[in-house]
Amino acid sequence: MSIASNLKNIQTILPKHVTLVAVSKTKPISDLQEAYDAGQRVFGENKIQEMAEKWEKLPKDISWHMIGHVQRNKVKYMAEFVELIHGVDSVKLLKEIDKQAQKYNRVINCLLQLKIAEEDSKFGMTPEEVSTLLCSEELLQLKHVKIIGLMGMATFTEDIQQIRKEFKFLKTTFNKLQQQHPKLEIVSMGMSGDYQLAIEEGSTMVRIGSSIFGARNYTATN
Numbered sequence: 001m002s003i004a005s006n007l008k009n010i011q012t013i014l015p016k017h018v019t020l021v022a023v024s025k026t027k028p029i030s031d032l033q034e035a036y037d038a039g040q041r042v043f044g045e046n047k048i049q050e051m052a053e054k055w056e057k058l059p060k061d062i063s064w065h066m067i068g069h070v071q072r073n074k075v076k077y078m079a080e081f082v083e084l085i086h087g088v089d090s091v092k093l094l095k096e097i098d099k100q101a102q103k104y105n106r107v108i109n110c111l112l113q114l115k116i117a118e119e120d121s122k123f124g125m126t127p128e129e130v131s132t133l134l135c136s137e138e139l140l141q142l143k144h145v146k147i148i149g150l151m152g153m154a155t156f157t158e159d160i161q162q163i164r165k166e167f168k169f170l171k172t173t174f175n176k177l178q179q180q181h182p183k184l185e186i187v188s189m190g191m192s193g194d195y196q197l198a199i200e201e202g203s204t205m206v207r208i209g210s211s212i213f214g215a216r217n218y219t220a221t222n
């Protein structure tokens with residue numbers, strides 16, 4: 001199957017309110033160009049420098065999403081162009097994003113990463129931490145970042161009930177927070193293996209890589 005037909009197949013089953021982020025990490029420019037030519041405009045990458053290189057080479061109407069864990073010292077390489085940062089998990093990181101966005105006179109949209117998986121992943125906040133951050137004085141000082149939703153990654157498992165439970169937890173947390181923070185609008189959850197489940201549980205943004213571009217071939221450098 002070609003990239004264009006994979007995209008088309010996915011787009012036909014996605015409800016209108018769900019945004020498709022085409023996850024192009026490790027893939028060559030030619031693959032991204034093919035997706036672009038098929039109409040795709042939102043791309044997700046998990047390495048800042050790789051994303052910056054692709055941004056330089058590809059058409060400027062692409063919306064670039066950083067979906068990986070962000071190292072603070074690399075925020076400067078994407079501040080000029082990144083549209084949405086999915087995996088924000090601390091005030092410290094938000095401060096750096098704010099500082100770098102200010103240099104370009106931009107406001108950078110961010111999602112807070114909620115820890116939903118049971119496996120011992122290092123990243124993600126608890127609902128209490130998210131709530132505290134959203135109400136904090138510190139956040140009010142940051143004029144160049146805007147938190148517009150939550151992101152989560154389910155446990156890597158075949159157990160559908162487990163995955164469903166984790167997505168439900170993300171959506172329920174989102175709904176509670178949204179009552180006090182109406183600016184929250186995005187629920188980023190679902191990947192190639194579980195996006196239909198994620199949509200059933202209320203996802204508004206899915207991040208799909210291998211079902212569009214094929215399996216990734218990891219080498220020592222990625």
Ligand SMILES: *Cc1c(COP(=O)(O)O)cnc(C)c1O
Nearest residue numbers: 023046067191192207208209210
């Ligand atoms: C790689 C990645 C994806 C896409 O994974 P696929 O299984 O290839 O669809 C989605 N989200 C994040 C955070 C990723 O790192």
